Amino acid sequence: MPPDFWAHVRVHLGLAGAALAIALVVAVPAGLFSAKRAAARPLVLGLVNVGRVVPSLAVLTLLLPVWGVGAKTAIAALALLAIPPIAINTDVAIRNIPMAVTDAARGLGMLPRQILWRIEAPLAFPIVLAGTRTAAVEVIASATLATFIGGGGLGEYITTGLQANDTHLLLVGVTAVALLAIASELAFTALLQFAGTKQRSRA
Template identity: 45%
Template sequence: MIFTQIWAFLSNPVNWSGPEGIPVRLLEHLGYTAIVILIALAIALPLGAIIGHTRRGAWLVIGVANASRALPTLGLLTLMVLLLGLGFLPAVIVLVILAIPPILTATYAGIRGVSPTVVDAARGMGMPEWQILLTVELPIAMPIVLGGLRSAILQVVATATVAAYIALGGLGRFLLDGLALRDYGQMAVGAILVAALAIAIDLLFLAFGTRKPKPAQKAPETTTQLILTREKES
């Protein structure tokens, strides 16, 4: 029975130690995810912010979002391996391509959705465009941007298992090795660990996203709040 096999795998101390143990595979999976998300953020966040602020290049956001739905992950990974060979780089490229669209579209939508009145008020105060983007539009758009980041992280966590197909580590090793050995308990444990990791990350986002600051820890008035206050007064 599958539950007996799962328990047998989890209760075996060998599976919790060494370079192929669950803690090491979990750290590898988190490491892949962190590297991919940082690269995707460095590309998608400034690009989406600039497009949203200038209102130019929206076709790029729409094109990237639509194209991402049609890309087969394993097919793209196979192509990257044929072009670049085995190693970490092909997996990173594929996962970054997967992570960019949610962050790009969310950043664009968040910046694009900022009230024009607020932006005009900032310009009326003599702010340069870069300062308006960084201190006015981005803070207002941050909840939507974080929603895109959350979506990207969950997608990468779920898809980083493909790294095992090109001889890398991560939780995908349990799926691939279990399939090769017909060890269905190991495969089930791998799937459970990936799902549990995604749920844990999602709960962290929910916890930090709904946390309210204490009255005693009220932050000083930001540029955005100042502009909003002046707008109401006028």
């Protein structure tokens, strides 16, 4: 185990976590907006998809002159990557709620905000969480690139390993990133299942 291993893991998870948090703050309202405004949907989803179409490395290069090197630029690029799956799942989750359900809610005398928080949010939650799971895996894998602009993380082992032809170091980096991605996938899956059973058993 190379020195500073856990510090690198912490930085890596920090980058990924910050990016995911920013993505959630942007993507959930964006998905909600596009679900409610059919006219705005192509524009919103088109914008959101920019994060998916442009390679992360290119985003880093583009942001470099603006924010310079360091974690901030890396987090922005990663957030851009995490936004599409969350926004698209939010949009689909809200639009998939049957008309009858929202019609009944209105007919029973619920205010728009009550419909949002008591009906739409809980019904959409599992699908939004599934989108977040996808985003988390992508972000953890891609956070490796942060090292190119001095953002740190486990990517440093990989770049150093490649440059120094140090297979051992390279493998440490690659394995650690893979394990983190798998762990995050499993954690989110467990969370989804827990949310499902909680919803089903709540009296």
